Amino acid sequence: MGAGRSEGSEYIVRVSKTEMVAAVLPLQEHWLPLSNLDLLLPLVDVGVFFCYKKPAATSGDDADNQLSAFESMVGVLKKALAQTLGSHYAFAGEVVPNLVGEPEILCNNGGVCFVEAFAEVDLKDLNLYNPDESIEGKLVPQRKHGILAVQATQLKCGGLVVACTFDHRIADAYSANMFLVSWAEMARSKTITVMPSFRRSLLNPRHPGSIHPSLDDMYVPITALAPPKDPELDADDLISRIYYITGDQLNRLQSLASSTNGCRRTKLQCFSAFLWKMIAKWAIIKNMDKKVTKLGIVVDGRTRLSEGDKHKASLMGSYFGNVLSIPYGAKQVSEINDKPLDWVADEVHKLLEGAVTKEHFLGLIDWVEAHRPVPGLAKIYYNGSEDGPALVVSSGQQFPVSKVDFGWGNPAFGSYHFPWEGDAGYVMPMPSPAGNGDWVVYMRLFKGQLELIEAEAAQVFRPLTSNYLGFD
16 A cells, blocks of 8 residues: 555555544453454454445535545544444454463553545446455555554545454454444444443353364364365465346346255355355366365354343344354265256255254354364365365355445445455355345455356356446
């Protein structure tokens, strides 16, 4: 970032100011341990960004008026952030290793790095289809210290991009969504609807623990990681793209993937099955038909852990932290490629069946406890040398794109941004800001996989354009 034009960049971003924003009320410094489910997350950052059209109240198009409007909006963002960090205090702290090397949060109100910037580009000209070019390193901040970083960028047209990057070890998407909605509520002088809870005892291990053997298939201590990934995959690069899928296409996929016996699968299961078949077809082209391909689905455990207990459901509904598991299915590439879509959708359903239970998550907490202080990781994220392509799908259907209104209207667009360098692809479908049943899908896959998808499923995966979003 800065005045220099980086390779592949089409516009310049200039940083005008960087400062730390801390909670407005003084906080008692204290330590907050990570839960056993937090300890399953590697050190990886997650980004999220929201694009806003020029506020209607902005008078005139001259630079002075636009700068004044931007400064006013930044003032609102900073004041509301300082207020929100009082309740979401973990985001104002820092991660420090404890005596056995496990990460803990030092809640010291060190604050959040807040960057103000100007981008020489109009909102309608942002190439959101290719976030590697338009978003990464420009509009989404790098987290250099602390747990959360924020960037507000004024666009040439008077529009605004608000973006955050956070440490995934501290928060999952559910927690980040809770924070974003609270921040927007504070900006509009509203009361925070859901106050976060950091009650780690909700995720305490059992004594004695009870660990189902299936968990050893899903998770692995880092001391037992597989050999490096296939060099065939290494030769290809993971890249990010954003598409939209119309509601009609989603309904069509659901019909095609629903069994002839009348069993109707969810849209997420049908979408995941369709993608799995596309990835398998790519592997066939790469002569990996004898290898195993894996599909994982991220499952949120909040509702599962509170099954049958209304009080615990209320507590888990406000819990801030990671409550995730990633069950996966593994099949031979040729089998996924050859079998019909409804059969693959049934396999997706089966892989989820065992993990959408209270016992699965209680067992996972116990599994981590049994291996501490050695960290564990989801196996699907790390492909061994004998493995074919792997894919993780994380539902972003709760993404609150219609609720992140800081006082100048709803975002015209919003998306998560997760340009990680793992061995597995990562896909997150989110609701379209149009609110019409369409999906916006962030996809980080190997270049060749995306090329195949665009060539053979162009009617399903349509590149996100300014025209679709109504920016023109």
